[in-house]
Amino acid sequence: MKFISSTRSAVSAGLSAVLLLSGMAHSAAVGIDARKSKVTATFKQIGVPVEGVFTKAAGVIQFNAAKPETSSASLQIDTAAFDLGMEDYNAEVRKKEWFDTKSHPQATFVSTSFKSLGGDRYQASGKLTIKGKSVDISFPVTIKPQAAATVFTGSIPVSRKVFAIGDAGWNEVVDDAVTVNFSIVQSH
Amino acid sequence: MAETRYTATAITLHWLSALLIIAAFALGVVMVDMKISPTKLQYYSWHKWLGITVLGLVALRLLWRLFHKAPALPLQTPRWQVLAASAGHWMLYVLMFAIPLSGWAFSSASGYPLVYLGQFPLPDWVPKDKALAGQLKEVHELLTTILMWVVAGHFAAALKHQFVDKDGLLARMWFSRKTF
Numbered sequence: 528m529k530f531i532s533s534t535r536s537a538v539s540a541g542l543s544a545v546l547l548l549s550g551m552a553h554s555a556a557v558g559i560d561a562r563k564s565k566v567t568a569t570f571k572q573i574g575v576p577v578e579g580v581f582t583k584a585a586g587v588i589q590f591n592a593a594k595p596e597t598s599s600a601s602l603q604i605d606t607a608a609f610d611l612g613m614e615d616y617n618a619e620v621r622k623k624e625w626f627d628t629k630s631h632p633q634a635t636f637v638s639t640s641f642k643s644l645g646g647d648r649y650q651a652s653g654k655l656t657i658k659g660k661s662v663d664i665s666f667p668v669t670i671k672p673q674a675a676a677t678v679f680t681g682s683i684p685v686s687r688k689v690f691a692i693g694d695a696g697w698n699e700v701v702d703d704a705v706t707v708n709f710s711i712v713q714s715h
Numbered sequence: 716m717a718e719t720r721y722t723a724t725a726i727t728l729h730w731l732s733a734l735l736i737i738a739a740f741a742l743g744v745v746m747v748d749m750k751i752s753p754t755k756l757q758y759y760s761w762h763k764w765l766g767i768t769v770l771g772l773v774a775l776r777l778l779w780r781l782f783h784k785a786p787a788l789p790l791q792t793p794r795w796q797v798l799a800a801s802a803g804h805w806m807l808y809v810l811m812f813a814i815p816l817s818g819w820a821f822s823s824a825s826g827y828p829l830v831y832l833g834q835f836p837l838p839d840w841v842p843k844d845k846a847l848a849g850q851l852k853e854v855h856e857l858l859t860t861i862l863m864w865v866v867a868g869h870f871a872a873a874l875k876h877q878f879v880d881k882d883g884l885l886a887r888m889w890f891s892r893k894t895f
Contacts, residue, residue, distance in 0.1 A: 573760045574833030578826065612826045612845070619751045700753045 556589035556599070560676065563712035566604055568685075571702040579620075583608035586636075588713050590670060590677060595649055598641040600679075602711070603633045606657075624694040631658045639663075647671055655683070657690040679711040719786050720887045724779055729888055732772045732811070736866075739765035740859065760833065763822060767831050770815035777808060786887055803869055810862040817855040824848035 566581040586602030606626040611617055621628040638653035644667060652665040668681040685705045687693050693701060721729070739762055746758035788797055822829055823839035825848040830836050841847060876884040 572827075573756060574830040574836075575760075575827055576830075612843075615751055697753050700756045 556587040556601075557713055557715075559584065559586050559588060559602070560712045560714045561585055563676070563714070564710065566707065566709045566711075568609070568705050568707050570687075570705040573700050577611065579609050579611040581605070581608060582610050584711070586711075588677075588679065588711070590672075590679075590713070592670075592672060595641050595643045598638075598649075600636070600638045600651070600653070602636045604635075606632060606634055625692055627658055634658075636664075651681075655685075657685075658692060660690050662689060674715075676712050676714045679713070680709065682706050682708045721786060722779075722783055725776070725783065725785075726888055726890060728772055728776045728779065730890075732769055732776065735765050735769050735772070736811070736862075739769060740863070743859070763818065763829055764832055766815040766818050767829065767837070769811065770819075773808070773811040773815075789882060789884070800872070803865060803872070806865050807862075807869065810858055810865065814855065814858045814862060817851055817858060821848055821851035821855050824851055 561584055564584050566584050567578050568581070569576060569578045571577070581604040583605035584602065585604075586600065588598075588600040588602075590598045590600075605628075607621055607628040609617065609620055609626065611620065620626055623630075626634075634655075634657040636653055636655050638651055640652045642650040642652075644650055647669050649668050649670055650665060651668045652663070654661045655664045656662075664683060666681055666683045668679055671678045671680075683706070685707055687701070687703050687705055692705075742758050742762045742765065746755055746762060749755040749758070788800065819829055819837070820841045824841050824844050826843045828836060828839050841851075873885055876882055
């Protein structure tokens with residue numbers, strides 16, 4: 528955690544410096560608060576709802592409420608840090624037929640567009656990359672600017688098959704549909 | 716004349732729950748040592764569904780038992796055997812409730828709520844809690860070990876009546892033309 532936060536502050540300090548130099552400090556991309564942010568994946572296993580937590584998330588978001596279309600986000604999660612609550616299950620999903628964390632240590636989302644849907648609702652579009660495969664996705668996000676932080680929440684439906692997560696033998700016991708839920712906190 | 720046999724309902728429930736308990740026990744022993752695989756998850760589901768079925772059957776048995784007195788033991792039965800039989804049956808009932816309940820709680824505490832037959836979600840009555848899950852696992856296993864010993868005693872007593880005393884006591888709990 529210490530490593531992440533120091534990396535994060537180094538990254539955001541670096542970015543801020545660059546942006547300051549280019550005279551764009553008012554819309555600087557700011558690192559997310561990894562400790563307060565939460566990214567989970569829920570799915571059904573023989574009818575049983577199961578939740579796993581991605582315990583390492585990082586990234587930068589530049590949100591401009593006045594001009595939402597100029598906003599952007601770039602997020603990464605460590606696939607090896609997926610916690611299903613039991614170590615042998617965690618070890619299983621790190622394997623080649625699941626996340627293949629050795630070859631693909633990160634899953635990423637990079638935005639391409641933001642649109643206002645009215646109120647605190649926005650439509651985000653971009654590229655989701657898991658296990659080396661990139662797919663264009665679009666999903667609604669609720670953005671709540673608060674005094675100390677901005678909170679981005681939403682969920683993204685993901686198909687295991689599309690990203691080749693889990694081989695055919697598992698399809699009878701684990702549903703194809705997975706929902707990624709996120710609550711990303713960006714402290715001011 | 717006093718009833719000398721159990722009712723057809725009691726006999727059916729007895730053997731049905733015995734069969735399901737043995738199946739759940741066998742699955743439980745096998746599944747815990749398996750490496751992670753789809754089959755392992757399937758066995759866990761079946762084990763849990765069997766356990767919940769046993770819980771339901773035992774609740775039915777208890778209700779039935781409350782309204783239908785068990786047939787009296789033969790008059791010549793020594794007092795210590797009457798007491799032992801009574802204590803044994805009480806323990807069996809308590810364990811048949813406690814084991815599925817502890818398994819249910821263990822599953823909930825581990826973050827895997829029970830969905831009976833993959834269709835009917837059952838409520839969690841303990842929170843998701845790793846430490847609690849560890850303790851409940853121990854409890855579930857300990858109670859099962861005790862049940863196996865009590866069942867062994869139950870079985871040994873039945874064999875003694877059948878082959879040593881030759882008093883035909885087993886017929887009270889076995890199917891016959893008179894049963895139905």
